[in-house]
Structures are given as structure tokens and as C-alpha cells.
Amino acid sequence: DTAVSQTPKYLVTQMGNDKSIKCEQNLGHDTMYWYKQDSKKFLKIMFSYNNKELIINETVPNRFSPKSPDKAHLNLHINSLELGDSAVYFCASRGTKYNEQFFGPGTRLTVL
Amino acid sequence: AQRVTQPEKLLSVFKGAPVELKCNYSYSGSPELFWYVQYSRQRLQLLLRHISRESIKGFTADLNKGETSFHLKKPFAQEEDSAMYYCALSNAGGTSYGKLTFGQGTILTVHP
Numbered sequence: 420d421t422a423v424s425q426t427p428k429y430l431v432t433q434m435g436n437d438k439s440i441k442c443e444q445n446l447g448h449d450t451m452y453w454y455k456q457d458s459k460k461f462l463k464i465m466f467s468y469n470n471k472e473l474i475i476n477e478t479v480p481n482r483f484s485p486k487s488p489d490k491a492h493l494n495l496h497i498n499s500l501e502l503g504d505s506a507v508y509f510c511a512s513r514g515t516k517y518n519e520q521f522f523g524p525g526t527r528l529t530v531l
Numbered sequence: 532a533q534r535v536t537q538p539e540k541l542l543s544v545f546k547g548a549p550v551e552l553k554c555n556y557s558y559s560g561s562p563e564l565f566w567y568v569q570y571s572r573q574r575l576q577l578l579l580r581h582i583s584r585e586s587i588k589g590f591t592a593d594l595n596k597g598e599t600s601f602h603l604k605k606p607f608a609q610e611e612d613s614a615m616y617y618c619a620l621s622n623a624g625g626t627s628y629g630k631l632t633f634g635q636g637t638i639l640t641v642h643p
Contacts, residue, residue, distance in 0.1 A: 423574075450629065460615060462575075462633040475630055509575065511631075518563050518621050518629050522575040 422446050425510050425523040432500060433531055439496045440526045442510030450474075450513040451493040452520065453485060455506050462509070468493050500530045533558045535620050537634035544608050545642050552603040552637045554592075554618030563621040564601040565631070566592055570614045578616070579603070588612070608641045615639075
């Protein structure tokens with residue numbers, strides 16, 4: 420009965436490769452997000468989708484392309500991976516009662 | 532623009548001592564503020580939201596609009612409180628669809 424799930428949990432890959440991270444929420448929320456947590460533990464929003472529509476794109480390189488096939492899923496595809504993309508990527512979805520966000524377990528991406 | 536500042540990157544206390552994690556914000560509208568906690572290598576979990584004025588795990592936080600602060604307090608720290616704490620601000624509506632802006636985080640270590 421996990422609320423927000425992500426796969427994979429760990430991802431190790433070479434520079435230049437293309438990879439995807441998947442996120443699913445079973446909370447019935449309309450809005451989902453991707454956040455990046457860098458090596459200094461700083462968290463920054465990347466994207467947000469509301470009911471399958473992109474609503475926030477925070478000056479992320481266009482190598483990153485989110486896709487929302489339905490409102491329960493928000494995937495993140497990354498082309499031509501670079502060393503600086505190494506981070507933990509968190510997916511989240513937003514409740515409607517108090518505007519709080521529920522986070523997935525994170526995907527630790529390591530680019531070699 | 533919305534901004535959250537947590538001035539202390541690291542905070543160490545002994546078990547049973549009071550603890551206060553500072554958070555200041557800047558935001559032109561009416562903010563919604565949250566404290567999230569991240570235990571070692573786990574997902575972010577909501578600890579407190581200002582709107583509900585609750586106490587969770589002995590922690591409280593009061594929104595002070597005059598000082599633009601939302602400090603997190605606990606009168607008697609426990610070893611299991613050791614974690615990373617993030618203060619976050621949300622724009623509930625408008626064009627930002629509730630995106631969270633996080634502070635830099637404070638690592639709390641409670642010594643036995």
C-alpha cells in the first residue's frame with residue numbers, strides 16, 4: 420500500500436547514456452513533482468505536472484524530459500547523462516487538504 | 532520570489548536538551564510552511580504544517596509573520612531525532628501549483 424513509489428532505487432550508468440526513472444502514486448492526487456537532491460543535500464524542484472499537464476519547468480536542461488501518461492504516473496527521462504546529473508531524484512505528489520506533499524523513496528543516480 | 536533560509540547547517544545537542552532549528556522565509560503573499568524530516572537514506576516525511584498547529588513527536592513550530600520565521604522546537608531532544616530537517620514554503624495557488632521551496636536543511640545530531 421505504498422503511497423508514492425519510484426523505480427529503480429539505484430541507478431549506476433556511464434556518461435552519455437540515456438536512462439528513465441518511473442514514479443507512481445496511488446493517492447488519487449492530481450499534481451506530481453520531480454525534485455533533485457544534490458551532493459550537498461540541497462533540494463530543488465525540477466518539474467510539476469497537474470492532471471497530465473506540465474505546469475512547472477524550473478530551468479532544467481532539455482536533456483531532462485518528464486512524461487505523464489496518466490495522473491498517477493510521472494516519469495523522468497534523461498538523455499546524454501553527465502557527471503553533474505549524479506544526485507538523488509525524488510518524486511512527490513500533492514494532497515488537496517493541506518497542500519502537503521508526499522515523497523517517494525528516491526532514486527540514487529550515479530553517473531560514471 | 533519565495534526564499535527559505537536555514538542558517539545552521541549542523542546542530543548538535545545532548546539527549547534531553549532543548550533544541551531549536553531556525554527557519555526564516557521571504558514571500559510576498561500568504562505562505563504555507565512545513566517542516567520535513569529525512570532520516571538517514573530515507574524519503575522525506577512531513578513532520579509539521581503550520582496551518583494545523585499540531586505537535587508531532589514532541590516538535591512544535593509557530594509561524595511568526597512579523598519576524599518571517601517558522602522555527603522548529605522540541606523541549607527534550609531524543610537520539611532518534613537525529614536526522615536532516617528541511618523547512619519548506621509553498622505557494623498554494625496562483626501559477627506555482629504548490630511548488631515547495633526548501634531551505635538548505637539542518638542536520639541535527641543528538642548525542643547520548
